[in-house]
Amino acid sequence: MLRNLPIGLVLVAVAAGALAQANGPASWQNDLTPIGAKDWNYDFAEHLLQRVGFGGTPEEIQALAKLTPQQAVARMVRFEGAPAANLAPFDEDAIHDPGLEPFPPSRPAVTDLAKQKGEALGIKVKPTGNRRLQPVVDEFFYWLRASALETNRVAYWWANRMVDSPRPLQEKMALFWHGHFVSNEAKVRDYRKLLAQLELFQTQGLGNFKDLTVAVAQGPAMLSFLDAGVNVKGASNENFAREIMELFTMGVGNYTEKDIREAARAFTGWNFEDLKFVVNKDQHDDGEKTFLGRTGRFDGVNVIDIIMQQPVTADFIAGKIYRYFVRQDLSPELQKKLGAVLRENKYEIKPLLEAIFLSRDFYSPASVGTRIYSPVELAVSTYKKLGLKSIPGVPDFNSVTGALGQQLFAPPTVAGWAQGQAWITPGLLLERANFVRDVLFPDIGFLPPDRYTGGGEVRRVAQRVREGMDISTATQDETKDGERAESNKNADRDEEFNTRYGSFRGSQLAIERVTPIPRETAQVNLSRTVRDAKLKTTAEVVDYFIHRFMSVPPSTDARQKLVAFLDRDLGTSDISVAQTYMEQSLRLVLHLIMSQPEYQLG
């Protein structure tokens, strides 16, 4: 049918017929029967690529549309026929020093240690003089800042894989696991642990759920994030055991408080030394435990085994995977069926994903065009659809996704990111449109946040120190009228060290040692896109952009206004007349299209 025509013409033909994206009949909802080869088309291929990865260009979609649905899904899930992924490993900066280990839990803990031992973090206390502990405090803040900055580089590296990998499901699934087996930089404070965990998600995220759970639970990022290291015999800490059951495997209501306490005992002694998993035998409680109706001298791996034997575990995780890839509302019956698929396949993830992506349900009206993009997906898929091969440095990817509520390595709580409508508030909807504007019209006053770091306070202190002020005066907070808040009084106190000065010095050292993120802007050429697609009128341009960039088109009224806008801005509806000067107007109309509320859907 349309398959052999040039892509531009295909799109125009589709657009001229109906803007609405094709999807299957309503009766397909909840039906796990695989779709037939005759049902397969360009729109389904687009839907698949969007959900399995981060969308793509018409050329990429067309390549999938030419396959059978089985071939397309095998290519996405098993990488059959997909090009090899030659992706460079993360280029680490030499910023970590062995003296930093073990890194104490807080600044007071560091200074207490320094007072006791005469040194901390590999830095000795000054024998005499003013602010004897200052170098130790500087080093503490250095590592906090350096790790945070390096984590932002890791995030860029990962986002670049999302936009460029020929195996996008690897990255999409890693993003799922990152939001599932949550840990964040603010608590872990060591990019190396987070990088190791990410690499686990990338390499084993499509493998076996049980193996992955064990590997994550024994990874230093999770051990550190959930305080596993302080869970010891005779006095267990429940945080780790509780979250493993509540959030990672079974869901609340499927175990008792006693089960949590018993599981916590089984995990006692699990710890990390720097980047290594260790079991401290003398801290492990080797006694008998009764857990989920079973009794034995269980250790942590036994507990995970027993959890995996609960039918509810497969239902829970299959349901969560389905909600991530397909839609939020999932009937209990369908969830049970999906759980059965996972159980039958002994927790192998790929067969479950294939069943989902081939199912009629996945292509039903309830599923197509009903999912709200997460911020990371929104940003990456915007870049992908623009045809970019890397993430621009302007706007800053981490600032954008952070402002939109999904900064990588910074999930807000151990529950990860809430999906669906939770991504959107009135404020965030406007910010999403502002992100698009910053891509198409980069701010020429942009300041890189990895150089201008640390917030206003650090810069204020830096400025005053450069002006030759003494440290006490330089670190005073801004003068307020009347009464001062307790926290500000405390922060100014002059002791053997000055916290605000340490924060400034730490930032300065970190900036010196962490490689800057490149700051190129997006290379966009919409005029060429329009020429290549052989578009003749403003209406064709608007329809082409709508179809290329949106899964759910805006209303007829909105479309007409967009066409009228482009007519007015170009001074003609004839593209051949506007050939030489149309870039700015095309960007404006694309910004308007991407500002439609429907742009959030896919």
Next chain:
Amino acid sequence: MKNHFSFSKSSRRDLLRAGMCGVCVSAGAGLPVRVFGQAAAALAAQGNVDGKILVVLELSGGNDGLNTLVPYGDDAYYKHRPNLGIPKKEIRVIDEHFGFSGGMAGFERLYKDGKLAIVHGCGYENPSFSHFTSMAYWHTAAPNSGEEYGWVGRLADAMAPQAPPNYIVNVGARQSLAVRSRKHVPVVFDDPNKFTQEKFYEERPILESLPEHGQIDNPARRFLLDTAKSAKDASALVREAWSKYHSPIDYGIAGLDLPKVVALIDAGMPTRLYYTSYRNNAFDTHVFQGDVHKRLLTYASDAVFAFMRDLERIKRADDVVVMVFSEFGRRVPENVNLGTDHGTANLMFVVGNKVKGGHYGQVPSLTKLDAGDNLIYTTDFRRVYGTMISGWLGYRDAHSLLNGDFQTFDVFRA
């Protein structure tokens, strides 16, 4: 707190064109809008505002109530907490039994000025130890149930069934379940400076109008279009309010989002229900909690105290009450990691000029604990909600909102 956003003449004109058209229509007047305050007043009148405002402040993560208001007069406290128990000399003693954590100078002052009510033993039957489950119970005021809407959202539906715009404001990166409403679309924003659609001059006609659309079957699309309308109704008002707000009051290091609330109140927003939180599970202090917890409390106390002073400054302190809660307290005995695990009953605070300060409810026993070493609750937290609903906001049918009768506290001055 300072904001450096400057407001030019032309952008003010745009603001009137952009944001206020929704207001004109809602106000039903069709008259040219002259000043911000008048438009807001017209809206306020329609929303039947008598001026009373409730601000809910959530301390997320499970605040350790025992180390917030320390029962130094009870030996059992120090027995349970040999390392974490705060000695009398480090607390701010308020009476012969209790004292606030050392950094809570603000709360101490509010208490001594008679503006802070402490409600003891707040909890519910069959407590959940999960942050997310217990928080959902508090958000919906429906423990061990699957209520879909939040209690603040349901309150708005009941008090203002016509759902005038901007009735609920939730400052935060996310919408809280507490404000989820059947009829209202809460105004949710984080940074007021960014609560705006940035646009070029020639884009205005399109971005400042909402397109027509027919029947919509896709629920996600419907949701997005409703949200876009709420954003249009509120963003210009919020931004102007924030740009005009310049307070000399010292909110301390965190400030929370309370200065934003003052800015909106001062600008005459018709909002009656504000929801804010100390975010990101901050109070979840499983390990080495001493310094961290003290700091969190100092920030929270500084912010609430400054908020009340700021309200005095704009002469609205009589109109506002703040209710502070957390999803649970913490285990009574400390753990071996110098922290505390998830617990049950906890304190709530009610702060305001019109509040009769003092202790309310029964102090839970530190010697008769439940099987898991937790406090046994003495006050159903919905009694405090009911007190806000009928006692403060004057909505009489708290019974149907809370699905039950919960005896209120006589906590407000006439």
